[in-house]
Amino acid sequence: MIIAIPRETAPGERRVALVAESVKRLVGRKHEVVVESGAGLGAECSDEELHAAGARIEPSTDALYAKAEVLLKIQPPDDAEVERLRPDSVLVSLAYPLANPALARALAKRRVTLLAADMVPRTTLAQMMDVLSSQATIAGYRAVVLAAEALPRLFPMLMTAAGTIPPAKVLVLGAGVAGLQAIATARRLGAVVEAYDVRKVVKEQVESLGARFVNIDIEDAAGSGGYAKELGEEAQRKQAEVLAQHVAKSDAVITTAQIPGRRAPVLLPADMVRRMKSGSVVVDIAAEQGGNCELTRVGERYRTDFGVTIVGERNLPSQLSVHASAMYSRNMEKLLAHVTDKDNVLKLDVSDEIVKGMLITRGGEVVHPAVADVAM
Ligand code: NAD
Numbered sequence: 001m002i003i004a005i006p007r008e009t010a011p012g013e014r015r016v017a018l019v020a021e022s023v024k025r026l027v028g029r030k031h032e033v034v035v036e037s038g039a040g041l042g043a044e045c046s047d048e049e050l051h052a053a054g055a056r057i058e059p060s061t062d063a064l065y066a067k068a069e070v071l072l073k074i075q076p077p078d079d080a081e082v083e084r085l086r087p088d089s090v091l092v093s094l095a096y097p098l099a100n101p102a103l104a105r106a107l108a109k110r111r112v113t114l115l116a117a118d119m120v121p122r123t124t125l126a127q128m129m130d131v132l133s134s135q136a137t138i139a140g141y142r143a144v145v146l147a148a149e150a151l152p153r154l155f156p157m158l159m160t161a162a163g164t165i166p167p168a169k170v171l172v173l174g175a176g177v178a179g180l181q182a183i184a185t186a187r188r189l190g191a192v193v194e195a196y197d198v199r200k201v202v203k204e205q206v207e208s209l210g211a212r213f214v215n216i217d218i219e220d221a222a223g224s225g226g227y228a229k230e231l232g233e234e235a236q237r238k239q240a241e242v243l244a245q246h247v248a249k250s251d252a253v254i255t256t257a258q259i260p261g262r263r264a265p266v267l268l269p270a271d272m273v274r275r276m277k278s279g280s281v282v283v284d285i286a287a288e289q290g291g292n293c294e295l296t297r298v299g300e301r302y303r304t305d306f307g308v309t310i311v312g313e314r315n316l317p318s319q320l321s322v323h324a325s326a327m328y329s330r331n332m333e334k335l336l337a338h339v340t341d342k343d344n345v346l347k348l349d350v351s352d353e354i355v356k357g358m359l360i361t362r363g364g365e366v367v368h369p370a371v372a373d374v375a376m
Helices: 020-028 047-052 061-067 079-084 101-109 125-129 131-150 177-188 200-208 233-248 270-274 321-339 353-358 369-375
Strands: 002-005 032-036 056-058 070-072 090-093 113-116 158-160 163-165 169-173 192-196 252-255 281-284 301-303 309-311 359-362
Touching (some): 002 061, 020 032, 020 047, 020 321, 032 061, 047 056, 056 061, 061 079, 079 101, 101 359, 101 369, 113 353, 125 321, 125 353, 131 177, 131 252, 131 281, 131 309, 131 321, 169 177, 169 233, 177 192, 177 200, 177 252, 192 233, 233 270, 353 359
Parallel strands (some): 002 032, 002 070, 032 056, 090 113, 169 192, 169 252, 281 309
Antiparallel strands (some): 113 359, 158 163, 301 309
């Protein structure tokens, strides 16, 4: 099977879908891997390294797309990339098909088979292929590093001859994959950490990382597959009342709350942020999904006129492109192993839960029922 890796063209994207280690293993399994020249540079992976791992380096984008039987990407293809894709090839990339059904329609029209990397079901077996989880881990870590950098205070408690420095107080809102990694990172830096999530089941995980769980007496909002449900109005009011007190005394607030297929919930309205001390920091990981903080400006880091720095930078995983690519690449390897038979031939069996969840287009049609509904 010919697996092709193009250079990512989205602004600011530094990751690559396969790193040299994975290339080596895939070539060892008798696949051919073709990589566009320069595709790995943003992730410190040179053409020479990829070539040494067994990849063929292709200087022409058009030729690369023309050769691809399976094309592995990170960002959803833009219009020009859709046009380049070979009919009857298979594309694996982030695609957000429920939010962007137009892309699914365009790929179906081009007779491209799409496996959406963001539609991996949340099952134990699928965990190894789950790019949302691997990249959220990176984002959670990065968010804390950004907060520590923007905060004009130390994170750890220090007892020195020049005085005692109290530890920073960090509040993490949303304790899913990114939130738990943010808690662990902030704890490693020595902060005192509190965390809150609408799914009460995470309380134990939060506490096992050495953070305090903020209890709010509202209904549990655990939905299916580990996802959260949207809160009712009264619960939202009560949540805001309690959170306001914790936000006001925090030096840094990291927000990670998301609800699948919906705009991210606003957990930090402007008046809550105004009550934070001057010099405090908010890092909003959900910025691109609409933001958990009302004052977030997507893609920006700025200091408000009342002295709170708000970080709404896009694509935090790309800022740590080496390990983000390594983890994405490992997810891709596991996925390819799952969908190929012992002779390395691609077999997309829709009775398989993982294939069923990810397969969006095939044979010129949008075949995923939920996507087909919105793509009408
Ligand atoms: P996510 O990115 O959808 O959301 C992040 C967090 O925000 C979630 O914990 C959610 O409960 C929380 N949240 C939503 N609304 C909120 C609100 N109003 N206030 C506070 N918090 C709010 O979720 P995620 O990080 O991808 O994962 C959620 C769960 O699913 C985790 O328990 C994770 O372990 C599990 N998971 C399992 C698998 C698997 O088994 N393959 C894969 C991914 C995630």
